Amino acid sequence: MKIASIVGARPNFVKLGPIHRSLKGSGIKHLIIHTGQHYDYEMSDIFFSEFTLPKPDVHLGVGSGSSCFHIGEIIKRLESELLEKQIDLVLVYGDTNSTLAGAICANKCNIKLGHIEAGLRSFDASMPEENNRILTDHLSDYLFAPTTNAVNNLKKERIRGKVYHTGDLSVEIIGKTKSISKKSKILEILNLKSKSYLLLTMHRAENTNSKYSFIQLLETFEALKDITIVFPIHPRTKKMFETFGLLGRLLECSNVRTLLPVGYIDFIALLQNSLKVVTDSGGIQKEAYLLKVPCITMRKNTEWIETLKGQWNVLTGVNSKKIVKAIKKPSPGFKYSKSAFGTGKTSQVITELLSNVVLN
Ligand code: UD1
Numbered sequence: 001m002k003i004a005s006i007v008g009a010r011p012n013f014v015k016l017g018p019i020h021r022s023l024k025g026s027g028i029k030h031l032i033i034h035t036g037q038h039y040d041y042e043m044s045d046i047f048f049s050e051f052t053l054p055k056p057d058v059h060l061g062v063g064s065g066s067s068c069f070h071i072g073e074i075i076k077r078l079e080s081e082l083l084e085k086q087i088d089l090v091l092v093y094g095d096t097n098s099t100l101a102g103a104i105c106a107n108k109c110n111i112k113l114g115h116i117e118a119g120l121r122s123f124d125a126s127m128p129e130e131n132n133r134i135l136t137d138h139l140s141d142y143l144f145a146p147t148t149n150a151v152n153n154l155k156k157e158r159i160r161g162k163v164y165h166t167g168d169l170s171v172e173i174i175g176k177t178k179s180i181s182k183k184s185k186i187l188e189i190l191n192l193k194s195k196s197y198l199l200l201t202m203h204r205a206e207n208t209n210s211k212y213s214f215i216q217l218l219e220t221f222e223a224l225k226d227i228t229i230v231f232p233i234h235p236r237t238k239k240m241f242e243t244f245g246l247l248g249r250l251l252e253c254s255n256v257r258t259l260l261p262v263g264y265i266d267f268i269a270l271l272q273n274s275l276k277v278v279t280d281s282g283g284i285q286k287e288a289y290l291l292k293v294p295c296i297t298m299r300k301n302t303e304w305i306e307t308l309k310g311q312w313n314v315l316t317g318v319n320s321k322k323i324v325k326a327i328k329k330p331s332p333g334f335k336y337s338k339s340a341f342g343t344g345k346t347s348q349v350i351t352e353l354l355s356n357v358v359l360n
């Protein structure tokens, strides 16, 4: 029996880590197919090296382009690989273009499909990720849902495939990385003291496509002159700062420490030691929650609604006034439920399901 994981973007690699380890331990033959959606060292290879993942068995090398380009090109290049390698089951992760392309290709090649992180919904159809995850879920034979809310979303949609409540991989990923990150030198290198700075990331298309969002972000930086803000910049965001002619204004914000994207170990070190995190990322909202770091989410909605409980996560959109208010607010009390994301055995649960139910 052969399983192929289709991955291509940073959040896919993070989830692949524990699944690959667990499948390897079970004796199931597991192939990694990298679509090439992300390709910079710090967006791709660094995760393979930090998670001690092997070099991908296949690299499709699609590179950057529109969603149609990504999806079309991945399907075209993937088909022969799946058929020639006689794959029995394809695994896809999350909600990226690589996820949807892998799902469509598996379906068209008549290969069983499993979706890890199934059932999440932001109920915002303007997000490319929302459409990717809905389409992927409806093509899937096996849906590995991280939370009760995700299971309920799938039930409401009368999903065709089999739904399993598995917990979320981030519990074990964070559990492992938390201690490794203590050895990270990133704070020392940046001359930062623990709990003396804010961490910020922004890359979502709905934010980076609008000049208004960038102006709001800059106004936030300018309103917070006394606080250091650490900002690892996603390549999409850097490109758009340039396109909107705002890179100069960013560089004038002396409280902002701009960095290239950092690897996972350094990122978790930065997150753990931050006062608060400001982000539009999906994964970071959950990681902040698990590390008990208050999160300010520059979106109008979230698919990770569990994190909103007890105000650990506050939705502000990219609105300077709301972000500044949320930053200045005292941190929330400990009305906090870690168990919403499971007990940290998700990769084992999924592997057992694959061995006992799916592949038999
Ligand atoms: C993708 C995912 C998003 C996820 C994010 C994680 C989709 C629709 N979106 O968004 O859900 O949160 O990854 O980081 O799949 N670029 C580089 N080097 C790279 C990769 C990208 O320079 O290694 C630049 C290119 O100019 C590219 C742009 O970033 O056009 C956007 O990349 P893309 O993969 O299309 O989307 P992301 O914003 O990364």
Ligand code: UDP
Binding pocket: 010, 011, 014, 201, 232, 260, 261, 262, 263, 264, 265, 267, 268, 280, 281, 282, 283, 284, 287
């Ligand atoms: N991440 C990282 N380095 C960075 C920024 C993010 O390692 O500079 C990690 C982050 O912790 C998360 C993963 O990359 O687990 C994916 O986050 P991203 O925001 O790129 O994607 P999303 O979760 O929004 O799809």
